[in-house]
Amino acid sequence: MTEYSKGLAGVIANESALSEVRGEEGKLSYVGYEIDDLVAHCSYEEVVFLLHHGKLPNAEELTAFEKALRAERSLPEGVIEFLKSAPKEANPMDILRTGVSMLGLYDDRAEIGEPDLENVAACAISLVSKVSLIVAAFHRFRQGLELPEIRADLSEAGHFLWLITGEEPTARATEILDVALTLHADHGMNASTFSARVTVATLSDIYSAVTSAVGTLKGPLHGGANEGVIQMLLEIGELDKVDAYVDGKLERKEKIMGIGHRVYRTLDPRAPHLRKLAIQLTEELGEPKWIQMSERIAEIMRERKNLNANVDFYSATVYYSLGIPTDLFTPIFGIARTSGWTAQVLEQLRDNRLYRPLTLYIGPKEPVPVPPIEQR
Numbered sequence: 104m105t106e107y108s109k110g111l112a113g114v115i116a117n118e119s120a121l122s123e124v125r126g127e128e129g130k131l132s133y134v135g136y137e138i139d140d141l142v143a144h145c146s147y148e149e150v151v152f153l154l155h156h157g158k159l160p161n162a163e164e165l166t167a168f169e170k171a172l173r174a175e176r177s178l179p180e181g182v183i184e185f186l187k188s189a190p191k192e193a194n195p196m197d198i199l200r201t202g203v204s205m206l207g208l209y210d211d212r213a214e215i216g217e218p219d220l221e222n223v224a225a226c227a228i229s230l231v232s233k234v235s236l237i238v239a240a241f242h243r244f245r246q247g248l249e250l251p252e253i254r255a256d257l258s259e260a261g262h263f264l265w266l267i268t269g270e271e272p273t274a275r276a277t278e279i280l281d282v283a284l285t286l287h288a289d290h291g292m293n294a295s296t297f298s299a300r301v302t303v304a305t306l307s308d309i310y311s312a313v314t315s316a317v318g319t320l321k322g323p324l325h326g327g328a329n330e331g332v333i334q335m336l337l338e339i340g341e342l343d344k345v346d347a348y349v350d351g352k353l354e355r356k357e358k359i360m361g362i363g364h365r366v367y368r369t370l371d372p373r374a375p376h377l378r379k380l381a382i383q384l385t386e387e388l389g390e391p392k393w394i395q396m397s398e399r400i401a402e403i404m405r406e407r408k409n410l411n412a413n414v415d416f417y418s419a420t421v422y423y424s425l426g427i428p429t430d431l432f433t434p435i436f437g438i439a440r441t442s443g444w445t446a447q448v449l450e451q452l453r454d455n456r457l458y459r460p461l462t463l464y465i466g467p468k469e470p471v472p473v474p475p476i477e478q479r
């Protein structure tokens with residue numbers, strides 16, 4: 104039988120100078136900068152600039168870039184109307200997917216065909232800025248609240264917290280969300296980035312690409328796992344119930360959310376940053392049980408399956424401890440990853456080739472006659 108790679112595992116489909124996922128070592132870098140250094144020394148905005156421009160900004164470039172992002176803090180009236188009229192119980196990822204798609208309707212620069220890369224880059228900045236507004240506005244409207252005033256004095260992380268709560272964000276919460284956004288910004292040819300690149304490689308537009316990507320991120324085997332983790336922790340409830348819960352899951356051959364990775368053979372390098380924050384936050388809140396339960400789950404999975412925590416495992420406890428509603432966890436991942444998706448779309452367009460792999464056909468080999476409908 105012909106060999107093929109189920110799920111394209113191990114297949115190299117393109118070249119990229121953006122993020123390098125070193126699976127065996129458990130290392131991640133963006134444009135050559137190690138993720139640990141970026142977390143220690145750079146803001147999320149600097150990381151977005153890095154992904155979009157292939158270099159870190161100097162002070163002047165950063166100020167101009169932040170200004171450009173903040174100038175995009177508005178939504179077309181049609182999108183606002185949609186967000187106000189959408190079902191309150193809708194999944195915010197569906198809202199984000201539809202909202203991004205609608206943004207394309209209102210942007211004349213979103214053209215199909217041979218791209219004008221300057222236009223695409225301008226749309227990319229607009230998207231990075233507007234995705235957090237879509238998520239925050241829906242969250243406010245579904246509670247019957249208005250969106251707080253749009254501000255230009257807050258960072259991307261701080262502004263999102265301001266918009267969802269209507270309260271001045273603390274420096275600490277802003278810093279923590281900023282780190283989370285940096286950690287989630289880009290990650291090689293992950294499933295949602297692949298979707299974005301496949302879409303734009305047909306010379307469709309960037310809004311269509313990001314719409315595909317949001318739909319792909321939503322699934323529980325990808326970005327949706329962070330919501331799966333918090334649901335699991337809430338369902339287990341107490342530390343002494345963890346072992347029985349995991350035993351049951353493994354016996355039934357069910358997946359433990361936030362564990363395992365297609366590329367990392369060891370710990371996901373983003374997980375220790377989020378673990379550290381989760382430990383600090385749960386201690387400060389006097390709610391250490393969430394991290395204690397997580398630690399026990401991770402320990403069992405390492406011992407029994409040789410599988411490690413991925414980025415979604417501890418981010419769930421971090422967001423929960425910040426008081427963020429659980430159904431916004433995956434949208435926050437989407438907000439961060441929009442920086443990577445858009446950078447990858449630009450990279451794809453700079454050296455484009457249509458993605459079109461093959462299928463190993465396993466259906467009937469001989470021609471099958473079509474029987475008349477009454478005989479089927």
Ligand SMILES: CC(=O)SCCNC(=O)CCNC(=O)[C@H](O)C(C)(C)COP(=O)(O)OP(=O)(O)OC[C@H]1O[C@@H](n2cnc3c(N)ncnc32)[C@H](O)[C@@H]1OP(=O)(O)O
Binds near residue numbers: 358364408414
């Ligand atoms: C941001 C991100 O997208 S990170 C990933 C987020 N997704 C999750 O956390 C969901 C849970 N994890 C998973 O489903 C998987 O580990 C994936 C989807 C991330 C990777 O999948 P794949 O590379 O296709 O690995 P696959 O699912 O084939 O797993 C290999 C083996 O490990 C097992 N395994 C993998 N992950 C888990 C898990 N979380 N819980 C239990 N068993 C697992 C599989 O059952 C399989 O066992 P088997 O060989 O005995 O059949």
Ligand SMILES: O=C([O-])CC(=O)C(=O)O
Binds near residue numbers: 291294365414
């Ligand atoms: O790379 C992957 O397959 C999934 C992942 O961790 C990510 O997208 O951040």
